Amino acid sequence: MSKKLNKDKKWRINLDEPAPLPKEQLWNSTKTFYGKASEILEKSRKHELQQDQDRIFRQNAMCPNFTSVLRLMTIRDGITISHAPVGCAGYLNAQPQLFQGIPKELGRPELDFHWLTSNLRENDVIFGGSEKLGKTIKLADERYKPRSIFVLASCVSGIIGDDLEGLVREIQPDTKATIVPIHCEGTRSRIWQSGYDSVWHGVLKYLVREPKKTQEDLVNIPASFSLTWIDRQELTRLLAKLGLRPNFVPELATTEQLEILAEAAVTAPVCGSLGNYLGYGLEQEFDVPFFNYPPPFGLHNTESWLRKIAEFTGKENEVEKLIEEERAAIEPKLEALRKEFKGDEATVLDWGGQARGLGLPLLTHELGLDVKGIGMYEYDEVIPEAVEELIEKVGDFDVVVADMQPYELEQIFIKHKPDVYTTCPFTGGHFKRAHTAGVRHHSFRGDPTPNSPQYGYIGLITYGNFLLRAHKHHTLNKTLGTHVRQPYKEKIYRQHSPFVKKEEKGKITSLAKEEGK
Amino acid sequence: MNNEINSTPEFESSPDTEYPPLEGPRFTCxxxxxxxxxxxxxxxxxxxxxxxxxxxxxxxxxxxxxxxxxxxxxxxxxxxxxxxxxxxxxxxxxxxxxxxxxxxxxxxxxxxxxxxxxxxxxxxxxxxxxxxxxxxxxxxxxxxxxxxxxxxxDSYVGYEETLLAIVDQLLPEKATKKKGLVNIFGVVPFQNIFWKGDLQEIKRILTKLGLEVNIIFGDPEGLKTVERIPEAEYNLVFSPWVGRKVVEKLEEKYNTPYLTFTHLPIGGQDTTAFIESVVEKLDVSAETLDRVIQEESRDFYDDVDNASDFMIFAFPTLPFAVVGDTTYALGHTRFLANELGFIPSLVIITDNPPLEVRKTIEEKLADVDSPFKPKVVYQQDSYEIKQLVDKEQIAVLLASSKEKHYALEKGLLYLSISFPAFDRVILRKTYTGYKGGTSFIEDLCALCAGPF
Amino acid sequence: MKKRKEIAIYGKGGIGKSTTTSNISAALSDEGYTVMQIGCDPKSDSTNTLTNGKSIPTVLETLRNGRNVGLEDMIHEGFNGILCVEAGGPEPGVGCAGRGIITAVEFLKQKFVFEEYSPDVVLYDVLGDVVCGGFAMPIREGVASQVYTVSSADFMALYAANNLFKGIKKYSNNGGALFSGIIANSINLPIQKRILEDFSLQTKSTIAEFVPRSLTVTRSELGGKTTIESDPDSEQAGVYRKLAKHIIKNDNEYVPSPLEGDELKIWAESWSDKLLEQKETEHDLECVVPGAE
Incomplete structure (x- = not known):
């Protein structure tokens, strides 16, 4: 039985159970919203966000299994096992290429990642896959003697009902590595970010140990894979100036870094979608303090982030000195950027995860840009205060919540026609048809190049310059916009909302009818 | 040298119906x-x-x-x-x-x-x-x-199932044959990482011979190419087994005969052998055949000539290993061994071919123009593959990006030629045919090119 | 705090497991226990006789439609304050009922259902051929700790019971639930009793109670009630009370020995011969001929 009750009972998590609730049930999260920021705020306060509308046309998105693969593939002394047919986790084959671009001088650790699959086929589906999974675990344990083995459940293992906990109980005594079953079945949740919660659930349940001592200078940072190498260095640098150390997890972490999570002084966020479950879990089970907002993205947010950490670590005086120094160092560069943007009245449309989705309006505001709208892949009702504060500072703006869904992005884009469009490269190639300054929304994990950071002070200036260059010069986008074929039929541009009310579902046979064709 | 399989073995059983757990499989579902x-x-x-x-x-x-x-x-x-x-x-x-x-x-x-x-x-x-x-x-x-x-x-099943669905559900019951039209099968898009370039090079060469070539994939005519499938005079399959079900189905439905090739030919020797064997079945004048072989060979061997200053210096009869699906494993091993002077040490075939075709595959590899015959292993597990490569005294490794980092650590010359290749961007690149041979030499030399 | 008793009651469809379970629930609540009955059958009518014959919204249906759903949307008070829950599931012939049970039970437990409602006894009423992983969910570690099966002397019902034993045997290595007894249902003839006694002997299992077939039950069910509620003084109600008392006290938990492979068939055939011999003398045996309902 969970030892303590979370202060907010609604978000209690139950570590006795094998799996967490899906996000839509735990945080009332949604992936279908189209409206003003003020509306999403009001709706989330009334708990009315969720599931009252649905898509009648959908395009590929991620799933909890894939997000878990992304999160766990770089545990340095762990092995990932995909308990699935081979297609689910093929991306793990990219492991040898990850982080290899980082020069040794920039601190690249020795890396040797591996993954296995139980390779489920027709027979396993009919007769059960547990036995084969047991063999797979044994192979991994013998070949690499890892500290931990993460077993990722899949749609198939979930539907045929393989009992992972039962298997673990049976074979753990003969296995050197700690086996951690992760319940990230692809169909577990409509919201792919639920996979993050599944990962943390497994980590909290099987790996995090009772703290032997508190490490007063240790700051847990649940880091997304969009936190680049230079970002990590920047956050490490800032914390070091306060006499603190980051514990970046799970990206590139060791098993021990996961085991000692309960010893940290505080858990600080980079992305709420990713980190909330761990933060609340550590707080509920081990009294590790946690704050869920803001990420260190943009000037104001970086400073709030640092101040909150300082509050929990008794560094209130040091932090003010740090902020003063850092501000003085970047002020001229920031001024120069503002000057460049001024007069252009550039507008921005942004697509990404929750952290940048809610962080970017303020960051661009600080640079003197006007944000027309933001898109987020999902929205939890956890942080209404943050949204409220954001609207106060930058004014109301459009919000879209969609899990990729490029044809919806297309319509929203056409409505706003922004000057700068920051986007994820995986939105079905939507950036290709943007005809405007479309740039990547962020870089990835092992990127060691000077253009990669977005967090902290260095990130603000780098990203500001990045947006400026994109705004002034975008011939790749012009090339693509002019020459790339469009898969959508003309009529979609006349459509108003990509969603239908759930209760009307089934009555509507096609979108054409909806618009009264 | 003819690389057609003359006898057509029946597939009764798959060698590995147990489907064991795998480390880092090189195919998708x-x-x-x-x-x-x-x-x-x-x-x-x-x-x-x-x-x-x-x-x-x-x-x-x-x-x-x-x-x-x-x-x-x-x-x-x-x-x-x-x-x-x-x-x-x-x-x-x-x-x-x-x-x-x-x-x-x-x-x-x-x-x-x-x-x-x-x-x-x-x-x-x-x-x-x-x-x-x-x-x-x-x-x-x-x-x-x-x-x-x-x-x-696996990948091969998905490719075949899709094509079988097309044949069963889309194509008409009857069709009029068109003389000189051939369909190309057995090149699985993406699983063959150079699929587009490979198909286009095959098309280029056969078109030059006066044939009409229907590659279906990577052709801007899309559906039209699909609809043309039943009209072909011959189906050509570039794998000893992948796509076999499809051409058998087409033979049954439209009476279209098929020719099977063990691999996509690379360079002068195998490509010339390939077109000679095609010509045995299809109506091409001896004159055209000679002209095409002459023109293509001249260009290709000019390229080899121009690369030879560097190659003679950089590649002093180096032993090599290849890891990949049957088609690339055979093509590269034969090209490097037969034409570029490399010594074949090890071939690891990763697509689990049926037992019935393994003998043919092995014959193709034993048939290299060298007293050194390569060791041939069928293996899909990445851990086992690494053990095999580690044991071998080699200087060059052509494999997937899963092998890249340990190959570089060992100081090998390394190039990704099989799935997965997370370390390169492939658009129309091909190592197939005459042009592909040239392109391969360029990429191989680029691994270590520099001033003397 | 006294230990909560979590019991799974399995049985082949139509064998009377919901009737039996509901009557146990009713009898236990009369004794002053707080009872929660969770129907794990896509038919979703396990608790009907506790709620005056009415259907209650199921967990899966509520999750499917609802926004911001909580336990209160799926837990409904029935007769005598019994907490009634239906997992729910798909229409026949579509979807995956097994996965549905996993999803529903996971949701309830993640929402701390037992902490919130503090039942003394939880009864899972499970459709029981244990055909796939989903239907085995209630006997995995951390869900029910004791299992009963409702079975008649019918061969198909015993086949289902034997399958259940196999499931229990498998999960017992991993801390799963253990068996506590067969509830022999619709037992009116001596030979039916003998068949069940022999089955329990062969499988090293015990019999919790013999429950006769009774018109009282049918009458009560037609009125949307349990026998305990509608005819509390009847003989049949007495049988259910006795059974309920036995179950609440019974701590005997063990791994039965399922008949493997052909053993079950051979055993059934041996009885089939005996039944045919007897049929020549008795005329009321159709219902116990192997394979008949």
């Missing part, structure tokens, strides 16, 4: 490969009846694994998908599929729509065929369905 196969037909639209992550996992794991190939017209997150979640698992997904197909017709502009189902409908037993039939009766779009539950098999 039936669904992933079916998605790639449909996307490779211009303006063909896959509609996935699958979990929300299936398409995305295969974009990352399969298409990006094939030399970071982008989403194209309607790939990646642009692909329509039912995005099944627990509601549909528990209550059934048929109504969702119907809604999704109808709205795809409304929104996505395509010439052919192919419903591909993943594991979930395969497990909960959705009657996909019935839904497709129902929708088809109401709309005038070409719509077919392939059952590609991921657990049904």
């Amino acid at each position: 039936a669904l992933g490969s079916a998605i790639g196969t449909v996307l490779a037909i211009d303006r063909a639209i896959p509609i996935l009846h699958a979990g929300s992550g299936c398409g995305f996992a295969n974009l990352f794991g399969y298409q990006y694994g094939a030399g970071i190939q982008g989403v194209g017209y309607v790939g990646g997150c642009a692909t329509p998908s039912c995005n099944l979640s627990q509601d549909e698992v528990v209550f059934g997904g048929e109504s969702r599929l119907k809604e999704q197909i109808e709205n795809t017709f409304e929104i996505i502009d395509g010439d052919l729509y192919v419903v591909l189902n993943g594991c979930v409908p395969g497990l909960i037993g959705d009657d996909v065929q019935a839904v497709v039939k129902d929708v088809k009766s109401k709309f005038d779009y070409p719509l077919i369905h392939a059952d590609t539950s991921g657990f049904k098999g």
